Amino acid sequence: MASSQFHGLQLVRVSSPSQLFVSTAFQHGRVTFQRKSNHLVYASTNNFNRDHHLQSKVETVLDSLKWDDKGLVVAIAQNIDTGAILMQGFANREAVATTITGGKATFYSRSRSTLWTKGETSNNFINVHDIALDCDRDSIIYRGKPDGPTCHTGAETCYYTSVFDLLEDQQSGGDKFLLTTLNSLESTIAKRKGELGVPQTGKPSWTRRLLLDEKLLCSKIREEADELCRTLEENEDKSRSASEMADVLYHSMVLLGLRDVKMEDVLEILRHRFSQSGVEEKSSRKTQG
Amino acid sequence: MASSQFHGLQLVRVSSPSQLFVSTAFQHGRVTFQRKSNHLVYASTNNFNRDHHLQSKVETVLDSLKWDDKGLVVAIAQNIDTGAILMQGFANREAVATTITGGKATFYSRSRSTLWTKGETSNNFINVHDIALDCDRDSIIYRGKPDGPTCHTGAETCYYTSVFDLLEDQQSGGDKFLLTTLNSLESTIAKRKGELGVPQTGKPSWTRRLLLDEKLLCSKIREEADELCRTLEENEDKSRSASEMADVLYHSMVLLGLRDVKMEDVLEILRHRFSQSGVEEKSSRKTQG
Numbered sequence: 384m385a386s387s388q389f390h391g392l393q394l395v396r397v398s399s400p401s402q403l404f405v406s407t408a409f410q411h412g413r414v415t416f417q418r419k420s421n422h423l424v425y426a427s428t429n430n431f432n433r434d435h436h437l438q439s440k441v442e443t444v445l446d447s448l449k450w451d452d453k454g455l456v457v458a459i460a461q462n463i464d465t466g467a468i469l470m471q472g473f474a475n476r477e478a479v480a481t482t483i484t485g486g487k488a489t490f491y492s493r494s495r496s497t498l499w500t501k502g503e504t505s506n507n508f509i510n511v512h513d514i515a516l517d518c519d520r521d522s523i524i525y526r527g528k529p530d531g532p533t534c535h536t537g538a539e540t541c542y543y544t545s546v547f548d549l550l551e552d553q554q555s556g557g558d559k560f561l562l563t564t565l566n567s568l569e570s571t572i573a574k575r576k577g578e579l580g581v582p583q584t585g586k587p588s589w590t591r592r593l594l595l596d597e598k599l600l601c602s603k604i605r606e607e608a609d610e611l612c613r614t615l616e617e618n619e620d621k622s623r624s625a626s627e628m629a630d631v632l633y634h635s636m637v638l639l640g641l642r643d644v645k646m647e648d649v650l651e652i653l654r655h656r657f658s659q660s661g662v663e664e665k666s667s668r669k670t671q672g
Numbered sequence: 673m674a675s676s677q678f679h680g681l682q683l684v685r686v687s688s689p690s691q692l693f694v695s696t697a698f699q700h701g702r703v704t705f706q707r708k709s710n711h712l713v714y715a716s717t718n719n720f721n722r723d724h725h726l727q728s729k730v731e732t733v734l735d736s737l738k739w740d741d742k743g744l745v746v747a748i749a750q751n752i753d754t755g756a757i758l759m760q761g762f763a764n765r766e767a768v769a770t771t772i773t774g775g776k777a778t779f780y781s782r783s784r785s786t787l788w789t790k791g792e793t794s795n796n797f798i799n800v801h802d803i804a805l806d807c808d809r810d811s812i813i814y815r816g817k818p819d820g821p822t823c824h825t826g827a828e829t830c831y832y833t834s835v836f837d838l839l840e841d842q843q844s845g846g847d848k849f850l851l852t853t854l855n856s857l858e859s860t861i862a863k864r865k866g867e868l869g870v871p872q873t874g875k876p877s878w879t880r881r882l883l884l885d886e887k888l889l890c891s892k893i894r895e896e897a898d899e900l901c902r903t904l905e906e907n908e909d910k911s912r913s914a915s916e917m918a919d920v921l922y923h924s925m926v927l928l929g930l931r932d933v934k935m936e937d938v939l940e941i942l943r944h945r946f947s948q949s950g951v952e953e954k955s956s957r958k959t960q961g
Contacts, residue, residue: 437839444838457746457760466755466852468804471746471811483835515757515831518823522760524831526852534807542804542813546772549733550726563755563815564939565854568946601901608897608920612890615927624931629941631897631924635917638904642913650853652918657857 441483445476449521453493457522460488460501460509462529464650466563469509469533470501470541474523482511488525507531528651565646568633572640593637600637607631730772734765738810742782746811749777749790749798751818753939755852758798758822759790759830763812771800777814796820817940854935857922861929882926889926896920 448456458474461467472490474482478498481489488509489500502508511527534541562570575590583591593600611627613619639646737745747763750756761779763771767787770778777798778789791797800816823830851859864879872880882889900916902908928935 440839444835447838459748459757459760461755461757461852464853466750466854468748468750468757468813471748471806514835516833516835517760517830518825518827518832519830520833522830523835524757536807538807541806541808541811543807544805544809546733546803546805546812549736550729563750564753564943565755568942571946597904601905604897604901605894608893608924611924611927612893615886615931616890621931621933624928625933625937625941628924628928628933628938629945631920632938633942633945635897635900635920638900639913639917642904642910644910644913644917648914649917649921652914653857653922654853656918656922657860 441480445479447520448476448479448516448523449519450476451521455491455493456520458488458490458525459523460525460527460529460533462647463512463526464528464647464654465566467540467566468542469529469539472501479514479523482514482525486511488527501533502530505531505535507533509533568636569640569646572637576640590637593634594641597641600634600641604631604634604638607634730769734768736809737765737768737805737812738808739765740810744780744782745809747777747779747814748812749814749816749818749822751936752801752815753817753936753943754855756829756855757831758818758828761790768803768812771803771814775800777816790822791819794820794824796822798822858925858929858935861926865929879926882923883930886930889923889930893920893923893927896923 450456453473454475455473456479457471458478459471460469462469473493474489475491475498478489478491481487481498481500485500487500487502488511489498491497492499500508508530509525509527510530511525513526515524515526517523529539532539534543536543572590572594575588576594579591579594587595593603607627607630611624611631614624614627636646639649739745742762743764744762745768746760747767748760749758751758762782763778764780764787767778767780770776770787770789774789776789776791777800778787780786781788789797797819798814798816799819800814802815804813804815806812818828821828823832825832861879861883864877865883868880868883876884882892896916896919900913900920903913903916925935928938
């Protein structure tokens with residue numbers, strides 16, 4: 384279960400609702416939230432309760448939002464790791480307050496005139512790590528991690544239909560969703576992997592060749608990493624570093640594809656590492672150079 | 673200037689409005705859009721004009737949207753490479769049609785009761801590569817590349833305020849925006865780089881050490897790439913591949929930080945490569961193993 388501690392990079396995941404954590408921010412005297420018995424409590428530096436003070440702060444933040452004539456703001460849910468937009472709804476004051484204190488993306492249903500927490504029927508909650516307000520304060524982002532597919536169709540996000548697929552009479556199914564670049568690349572590699580059993584005529588794609596030849600793949604990954612380093616060592620043009628990094632990323636992602644590892648998992652590892660104490664990189668350090 | 677050809681991965685960027693391109697999709701007989709003299713025209717396979725047919729298709733798509741009682745849908749603009757949510761507005765039928773045909777994110781201003789194209793005053797247009805519809809068809813994503821900062825404050829996105837910063841009395845300025853994991857990591861590395869001139873007491877962070885020691889950095893990048901390969905070669909647990917990939921990514925991003933190369937540029941390179949013809953990986957291939 385994800386915590387709802389919201390300190391920019393200092394996002395802490397706790398493994399069970401009853402597992403308390405004390406964050407760096409807490410130790411440094413900044414206000415933090417602790418999850419206790421499946422609900423969040425406010426905690427303060429000096430171990431005395433500042434609930435009242437914080438609740439009034441929450442009210443102040445809620446007061447600062449520009450609610451429309453129906454008392455709503457637009458609320459967008461986004462996967463904090465991949466950047467995928469999961470769904471969009473509306474939130475009234477109570478929905479935002481519930482999301483802040485409960486840590487699960489909560490909306491106001493205009494059709495049913497009722498509060499609803501995404502996942503209350505499907506169990507696919509969106510665990511909110513941060514809430515972003517736009518400059519006008521009439522639109523918010525719930526940035527978090529979904530427990531499962533967000534869309535009622537079973538799709539990862541509700542945005543699985545491309546206008547331009549429709550214009551081309553391409554079928555847009557629930558298994559497809561529109562992607563950012565990294566997700567698109569991952570999806571293409573997965574597709575090539577799925578086609579491995581299908582005989583092909585003509586020259587195989589490079590991805591197919593890499594997927595079929597682990598030795599080639601590994602030699603390419605090592606080679607591209609070396610070339611990336613050489614752009615620094617030999618002070619090559621900046622554009623060379625970008626291009627070599629693209630090579631490193633692509634070839635490494637083919638390896639991940641081969642091993643059924645999702646980039647989202649990799650990004651989650653990085654997020655957790657950088658959530659650690661002030662010396663956030665320590666955990667990236669396995670050997671000291 | 674970005675093209676507005678919308679075929680999933682087949683996104684093609686043209687360097688000037690008058691530069692026509694013929695895409696693979698076009699060659700394969702699928703309908704495509706071509707930019708000509710700064711406006712988009714429909715083109716067909718067989719070099720005769722199917723404008724009318726396509727325009728009626730656009731109308732059919734527009735008919736399928738669930739416009740609210742004011743004739744609007746929620747329209748979210750997202751950076752196709754980084755996944756950053758740039759802004760959110762509303763769009764009426766004309767705004768969506770204009771975005772489809774003009775390729776620039778266009779909204780309907782409820783306060784001014786008028787159509788407006790983001791960038792018409794600032795020149796910071798959002799060049800739309802695809803439009804995603806949600807399952808309810810009452811919310812859309814303009815997925816594209818911004819020409820510059822999207823927010824009128826000069827911030828990259830309008831969503832630069834964190835509710836939890838506000839609760840902690842942290843200042844949220846226009847220079848800060850809420851980030852997905854990869855952007856957060858990049859931002860942390862940039863911050864460490866900015867602190868290099870400041871003397872520090874205590875043990876330096878790992879990122880600081882890497883930034884100060886190119887030899888150490890390069891040896892780590894090569895080492896982590898090697899370790900990633902070994903998870904495949906030695907058939908280690910999947911979680912090891914994820915963890916080693918996190919190491920590769922982190923250390924490579926420190927190198928990018930040192931060279932002032934943005935991950936967005938790397939992702940854009942990947943997007944362009946994978947926009948190429950059917951054999952989309954060819955351009956990733958510099959040497960044949």
